[in-house]
Amino acid sequence: MDKIRTCATPPDLTPPPATSALFGFRRHYRVSPWTDFVEVHWGSRCQIYVTPVSHDEVGIALLSRESHLRLDDALMEFPELQRRLQGADTSSAERGAVTVSRRPRRLFRGRTILIGDASGSVDAITGEGLSLSFHQAVALSEALCSGDLGAYQAEHRRLARRPALMARLLLALDRFPALRRSVLRMLAAEPAIFAKLVSWDARM
Secondary structure, three states, X not given: OOOOOOOOOOHHHOOOOOOOOEEEEEEEEEOOOOOOOOEEEEOOXXXXXXXXXXXXXXXXXXXXXXXXXXXXXXXXXXXXXXXXXXXXXEOOOOEEEEEOOEOOOOOEEOOEEOOHHHHOEOOHHHOOHHHHHHHHHHHHHHHHHHOOHHHHHHHHHHHHHHHHHHHHHXXXXXXXXXXXXXXXXXXXXXXXXXHHHHHHHHOO
């Protein structure tokens, strides 16, 4: 069996610098979920994502352009959510990372092949990271079987188009509050349009 070696990314596989970044943090709370759905709470400085994890635990995630903002301070902007979490024990430490959208020009050189976040990333605001990586893995497997890595690069680009578009749209809503308010009012008034957007976003 060949030994696995760790090396620097070849220069022509390095993605271009990101033009913007969001800072994400997450923590789990011991509390019964109040919904079966993922909730997105949008405030003036951040978004809060609530995900049911089990019958007695929820995950709370924060996305913000402000690198210093943390969950305790962010939750103060969402009184109803803060009330639901009041008195709940935390079941994990607060952890964070930077999230960006980047796309390298090439995905392979020689025996080096990029996949997952190493092959480019979409902003976490889309919630697409793991799903995109799984589809990329299938495409890479098929390309390795056929001996055509060019097919992998072509399919990788196709898979990335919709999440990249969704990232640009959502980041625009994050950047322009007046636009966000107008769009959210429209979607609340026309739930069928929102359902179609979600259905389109769920397709690969």
